[in-house]
Amino acid sequence: MLGKLLKYEIKAMGRIMLPIYLVLIALSAVFALTMRLTIGKTAVGFLEKFAIVTLVLFVAAIIAACVMMLILVIQRFYKHLLGTEGYLMFSLPVSTGQLILSKLLTAVLWIVIGLIAGVLAGFAMVGILSSVPEFMKEVQNAWNSLFTQADLTRNLTLFVLVILAGVIASLCKVYASIAIGHQFGRNRALFAVFAYVAIGIAELIVAWVVSKIDASLGFRIFSGMSSSGLDLKNSLTAIGISAIQICIYSVITWLLLDRRLNLE
Amino acid sequence: MEWRFKEGIPIYQQIISELKLRLLNGTYPPGSRIPAVRELALEAGVNPNTMQRALLELERDDLLASVRTSGRFATEDEEKLSKLRRTLSESCIEEMTGRLRTLGLTDKEIMDAVNRYLTRGAGEAES
Amino acid sequence: MDTLLEARGLKKSYGNVAALKGIDLRLMSGRIVGLLGPNGSGKTTLIKIACRLLQPTEGQILIDGEAPGPVSKSKIAYLPDKDFLPDWMKTRQLLQFYEDFYADFDRNRALEMLSSLEIPENMTLRKMSKGTKEKMQLILTMSRRARIYLLDEPIAGVDPAARDYILRTIIGNYEENALVMISTHLIADVESVLDEAVFLKKGEIVLHKPTDQIREETGKSVDEYFREVFKC
Numbered sequence: 173m174l175g176k177l178l179k180y181e182i183k184a185m186g187r188i189m190l191p192i193y194l195v196l197i198a199l200s201a202v203f204a205l206t207m208r209l210t211i212g213k214t215a216v217g218f219l220e221k222f223a224i225v226t227l228v229l230f231v232a233a234i235i236a237a238c239v240m241m242l243i244l245v246i247q248r249f250y251k252h253l254l255g256t257e258g259y260l261m262f263s264l265p266v267s268t269g270q271l272i273l274s275k276l277l278t279a280v281l282w283i284v285i286g287l288i289a290g291v292l293a294g295f296a297m298v299g300i301l302s303s304v305p306e307f308m309k310e311v312q313n314a315w316n317s318l319f320t321q322a323d324l325t326r327n328l329t330l331f332v333l334v335i336l337a338g339v340i341a342s343l344c345k346v347y348a349s350i351a352i353g354h355q356f357g358r359n360r361a362l363f364a365v366f367a368y369v370a371i372g373i374a375e376l377i378v379a380w381v382v383s384k385i386d387a388s389l390g391f392r393i394f395s396g397m398s399s400s401g402l403d404l405k406n407s408l409t410a411i412g413i414s415a416i417q418i419c420i421y422s423v424i425t426w427l428l429l430d431r432r433l434n435l436e
Numbered sequence: 437m438e439w440r441f442k443e444g445i446p447i448y449q450q451i452i453s454e455l456k457l458r459l460l461n462g463t464y465p466p467g468s469r470i471p472a473v474r475e476l477a478l479e480a481g482v483n484p485n486t487m488q489r490a491l492l493e494l495e496r497d498d499l500l501a502s503v504r505t506s507g508r509f510a511t512e513d514e515e516k517l518s519k520l521r522r523t524l525s526e527s528c529i530e531e532m533t534g535r536l537r538t539l540g541l542t543d544k545e546i547m548d549a550v551n552r553y554l555t556r557g558a559g560e561a562e563s
Numbered sequence: 564m565d566t567l568l569e570a571r572g573l574k575k576s577y578g579n580v581a582a583l584k585g586i587d588l589r590l591m592s593g594r595i596v597g598l599l600g601p602n603g604s605g606k607t608t609l610i611k612i613a614c615r616l617l618q619p620t621e622g623q624i625l626i627d628g629e630a631p632g633p634v635s636k637s638k639i640a641y642l643p644d645k646d647f648l649p650d651w652m653k654t655r656q657l658l659q660f661y662e663d664f665y666a667d668f669d670r671n672r673a674l675e676m677l678s679s680l681e682i683p684e685n686m687t688l689r690k691m692s693k694g695t696k697e698k699m700q701l702i703l704t705m706s707r708r709a710r711i712y713l714l715d716e717p718i719a720g721v722d723p724a725a726r727d728y729i730l731r732t733i734i735g736n737y738e739e740n741a742l743v744m745i746s747t748h749l750i751a752d753v754e755s756v757l758d759e760a761v762f763l764k765k766g767e768i769v770l771h772k773p774t775d776q777i778r779e780e781t782g783k784s785v786d787e788y789f790r791e792v793f794k795c
Contacts, residue, residue: 176663187651252649259647262616264664265637357577435616441755443784446775478735481727483595483756486775 173266177274182281184252185244189282192237193289199230200293204300230293237286245279245343250350250364258435268430272347272422279343280336287335330407337414344421345371351428357436375417439480447482451490454480459499459510460521470500470508564591565627567711567742568613572622575608575766582608584766585622590742590759592710595734597753597774598746599785600763601793606746607644609763610713614641627710637665640709642700644716644746650689654682654699661703672736673706694725701729705736712743718752726752751786760785762792 203226210219253261253271261271295311349371353364441450458464470476473491477484491508494500498516502508511517536546566589573586583605590596598606611617612624615631626635648657654677661668677684680698688696701717714733718726734756737743747753754760754774762770769792770777774785781788 173664179663180660184649184651256643256645256647257649259616259641259643259645260649263614263636263639263641265633266664267633432618433616434618435611443787444778444782446778447755448775474735478731481730481755482734483758484734484739485593485595485758486755 173264174270174274177264177266177270178277181248181274181278185248185278185282188240188244189237189286192233192240193286196230196233196237196289197293197296199226199233201296201300202226203230204297208300234290237289241279241283241286244282245346246350248279249275249347250361253429254350254354254360254435262433262435268433269426272425272429275347276340276343276422280340283339284336326404330404334407334410334414337411337418341414341417341421344418344425348421348424348428351425354434355428355432357434371421439482448486448490448493451480451482451487452493455490455494456499456520456524459517460524464510466510466512466514466517468510469506470510472507564593566590566625567592567627568744569625569628570609570622571624573609573612573619573624574621575605575612575617576620582766583612583619586766586768588761588768588771590744592740592742594758595737595743595745595756596759596761597750597757597785598744598761598763599748599750599789600746601748604763605766606763607715608766610641610715610744610746613713614639637667638710640665640704640707640712642704642712642714642717644719646696646700648688648696648700648703651687653685653687655684657688657699657703661706665707667708669706669708673702676702676706676732676736694721697721698725698728698732701732705732708738710738710741712737712741714743714745716747717745718747718749730756750789751784754785757785760789762789764793 203223206219206223206226210223251257253275264271298311346368349368350364352367353360353362356363439451439454441447455464464470470491471479473488474484476491477487480487491500495502495508498513499511499520500508501511533543533546536549541549568588568590570586570588573583573588574581575583586605586609598609600606608617612619613626613631615636624631627638629635652660658670658673661673662670677699680695680702682691682695682699688699691699704712704714712733717729717733721729730753733743733745745753745757750760757774760770760772760774760777761768777783777785777788783791
């Protein structure tokens with residue numbers, strides 16, 4: 173049943189995200205091609221203007237993708253699970269856990285696809301702008317500047333895991349906030365925002381208390397939450413912290429939706 | 437919905453009356469197959485259970501006969517049918533007579549009125 | 564006959580407002596039951612608790628002997644009183660959705676009904692008129708060969724022709740040994756299809772009887788009797 177839920181959720185989100193991602197990649201390619209045409213030419217007024225416009229559109233598309241993703245994550249949960257469409261979803265012969273998991277996994281999937289699309293767009297630009305050997309060198313440089321340490325694979329894996337854990341934790345936090353807001357008959361949206369802020373404050377307090385007990389761990393909690401240092405110890409701490417967040421927030425979400433659901 | 441039901445009388449009884457009428461007026465000629473329960477229920481706009489109850493009652497009175505797997509059939513028993521016709525017409529007459537009596541007509545006047553109506557009715561039908 | 568829906572001391576409050584004040588109810592298979600009461604009498608609340616969309620404050624409800632959960636949900640075909648389908652989906656996708664999630668969904672039955680209404684397979688829900696959308700929802704619900712059908716206000720706000728269509732669709736398609744519960748405040752329109760009537764007044768059951776018994780005992784139609792019981 174989870175597979176079927178995922179199928180529909182992926183379709184529902186992809187309907188909106190996929191076109192945005194495609195536009196993103198297309199715009200980056202158009203920009204790079206236009207720039208390439210200007211190389212070695214003197215009268216390039218129009219082309220340059222065109223390139224600038226595409227660049228602006230490209231940046232706008234990136235912002236749109238981020239904003240749309242945020243809106244969709246909230247909407248798919250708030251409106252489509254706890255709104256009128258919830259009548260359909262919660263009458264399906266599936267468990268509450270499966271419903272939550274389908275939302276979470278789909279959001280993660282589309283965020284990852286978005287990141288890949290972003291990287292592809294970047295590659296497309298650099299690749300078209302420079303010649304191929306040059307481009308490969310650029311890629312090499314990018315790797316090297318990102319990962320100065322010797323063990324590239326290990327760092328890359330850590331980097332991806334830190335990001336992934338952070339993304340999942342953030343999503344769980346959003347879901348938990350919405351589920352808490354749902355407990356308040358009126359002004360559910362407002363209380364969801366309150367809940368989100370309150371959770372954020374609670375996180376800070378926990379981090380502060382921990383830093384009082386163990387200064388170095390406290391530092392890592394702060395840094396783990398805000399940035400992703402590639403030091404092994406820091407990364408593992410960050411992943412651990414995300415894991416704890418994921419556990420707490422998903423249990424809250426599940427309990428509230430399974431035991432205290434009140435669709436109106 | 438097609439069939440009209442009166443208030444305050446159980447619907448299955450009203451269905452029975454309607455079905456009896458149909459057995460006599462040629463809708464369901466003797467020996468013919470009666471539509472399936474659900475089909476009849478849909479036509480009447482009633483619950484299939486109610487229709488079933490009415491049909492069972494008619495079966496009990498031997499006005500319908502149920503043949504396993506092939507459905508229900510209208511009775512071919514002439515005696516049953518003429519008895520039914522008699523019962524129904526008697527209740528019509530009873531109702532009419534009752535009403536006319538409340539209007540103050542004597543039995544003789546009722547007879548005369550019926551005769552007058554029948555002769556006039558026949559005359560109208562001819563012209 | 565099996566007991567398919569049983570409520571024991573069921574209570575539900577919204578804050579200080581009591582929507583259900585202790586409901587005891589047993590509904591059997593093979594019956595069409597009218598859940599009758601004016602707006603705000605608790606009809607929708609009762610149905611939503613049976614579907615586990617609401618949690619009772621006290622008491623319990625059993626569906627075919629079990630507390631509501633994924634198993635009971637697979638047995639209930641529920642028609643909510645509002646638009647509940649994703650409006651971007653096409654007819655074809657909706658059929659696929661129901662087929663995917665409900666093992667008892669009868670695609671052919673749905674297709675038959677859709678073709679008689681001439682609803683195109685690639686039409687999105689958003690493009691349908693209000694009436695067509697409502698029929699679409701009904702068709703999907705009634706195309707399930709479910710044990711229990713819970714239909715919340717299926718005929719509210721529709722014209723007489725559509726009402727006839729809806730009632731015919733219900734009595735023409737429900738499974739023979741299923742329990743059908745129709746909630747409505749429009750009694751005159753449904754009373755000829757009901758086996759039993761449950762009168763719900765301010766969160767309490769004031770009457771639960773076979774409809775023919777009501778007619779026989781009171782010499783009135785269920786609708787007339789209802790008006791008398793609920794006189795303001």
